[in-house]
Amino acid sequence: MFDKEKKLHKFPCFVDTHMHLISLGIKLLTHDLEKEDLKELLEKEKELLFARGWEDMPPLDLINSYSYPVVLIRKCGHIAIVNDHTKKKLKLKDNIIYESDMEKLYEVFDLSFYKKALKVAEKEMLKVGVSYIHTDDLHGITYDELVSVLKDAKIRIYEKLAVKDPKKEMFEKISDRVTVGAIKLFADGSIGARTAYVKKPYKDTGKKGMFLLKENEIEKIFEFGKENGVEVCVHIIGDRAMEIMADYFERYPGNRVIHAQLVPKEVLPKLKKTHFSIQPHFYIEDKESGLLDIIDTDSMVYPFLELYRKGYDISFSTDAPVSPHDPRYVIEKAMMMGFSRQDAIKLYTKGSQDFCYYEKEDILQNYPVAIEFSDGEFFEL
Ligand SMILES: [Zn+2]
Structure with a gap:
């Protein structure tokens, strides 16, 4: 139980800028x-x-x-x-x-299963001190079903809709804590599945992966985003996919790249006004599993620290359930990559509106006992 007499340490809660809450x-x-x-x-x-x-x-x-x-x-x-x-x-x-x-x-699965999934996942996220998530959940259910699942969420949610035919009325605030604010596109797949779209063939399959978008639909969606104030977030892993997409990001500033694992150096100037949701742990995981060895590239490889040092706008995220949902895991791997502890925590609490209460001062060494939302709600964990 939360002990109000105890001296606790108040710290902004974590913000996970890319994950899949319902999948978690x-x-x-x-x-x-x-x-x-x-x-x-x-x-x-x-x-x-x-x-x-x-x-x-x-x-x-x-x-x-x-x-x-x-x-x-x-x-x-x-x-x-x-x-x-x-x-x-x-x-x-x-x-x-x-x-x-x-x-x-x-x-x-049926709808009641999705509702249960949301409840279980948000509880897990709050427990590790994350009060705000940017999530991508329109998978296997319709938009209306998704809204009915999200509207009761306690955790603060920024929903990215994986839709190719967006309608203006889909993007709205659906509760005090939940906003549907972005479109999520997949430009390619993953390195593990050899579906990330790369410039030079994978060493083991001899293939280059796949590009999942059509040029005319990309244009249409960026135009829609610009007209309606809706952010466009694009999953991009391979360097060839990044090369194609960089032209759009240059013409449509204020949008977001998710992942950015292989980035051709020459396209960097086009991405000055783009936000990056990155996952430092992917570098460590892919290096340890040998996945990096199958890539043949001249591009920058998992250039997260480089992007940060060059002043690009980056934020941290887990991509859970692909990887563990605990920010401490990501921060530990970010420090292994060369981020300072202070920067890593900063990049993970950026934009936080809520406070977490900890018993120990070192927030990486313990989990919060309570969360205070900016609207005044106090939530014991
Ligand atoms: Zn993802």
Whole structure:
């Protein structure tokens, strides 16, 4: 229980500028293949097995020997494998599903499950001291369903809608804490799935990944954003994707790049008025897993510190549930990359409107016991 007599340390709460709140909830409510054994889960579940976290694709034979829906998503979230039962039920063309086709997989859940996922996830975020999140959740449900899920959120939310045909009325404040304020586009995929769009082929596949947008639709969306005061946020990982997109960011200032893992040096001047939501831990994770070794590039590689030192506008984020949702994890990895502790904390609390109360002065060494929202609500954890 929160002890008001105790001397506590008041500090701005963390702001996570890129994550997937509902997916985090789904991950918490479903299974994690990084921690659980697939064979055991297949035996245990009888109605549905929805799990995420594999790195090497599980064999199709194995999951096809079970006659209930099985959906297994890779750690990166860009590729999945389903058994024949699911394929039939969701009318899929193949057992292996990529990128935007994966949206369909979430149709195995109903709306009450999404509401539960939001509650579980926001509780987890508040517990680690994050009171404000920029999140991307329009996956597997309609816009109206999403609004009905988000409107009861306690945590402060800035929603980025993954839509290609935005309507003006979609972007609004839906409660005191929740604003739908941005459009999220995916220019490419991930390095793990070899779908990030790169200039030189991957050393192992000899392919260059994929560009997921059409030039005329990009223009249309940036124009829409400009006309309606809606921010455009683009997932960009590969250097070729960044090269294509940089021209738009130059012509449409005030928008956002998410990830920026491979950036050609020559395009940097075009990105002066662009915001970057970056994930320092991706550098450490990808280096340790050997993923960096399959990239052949002359571009800047995970240039987060360089962007910061050159005065680019960057902020930190987890991209949870791809990686852990605790800011302390990101800050630790940022310091390994060369960010100072002070800068790392600054980049993670930028724009915070709320306060967290800690027992220990070092906010990286403990979790808050309460959150005070700027509207006066006091929330005990
Ligand atoms: Zn993401």
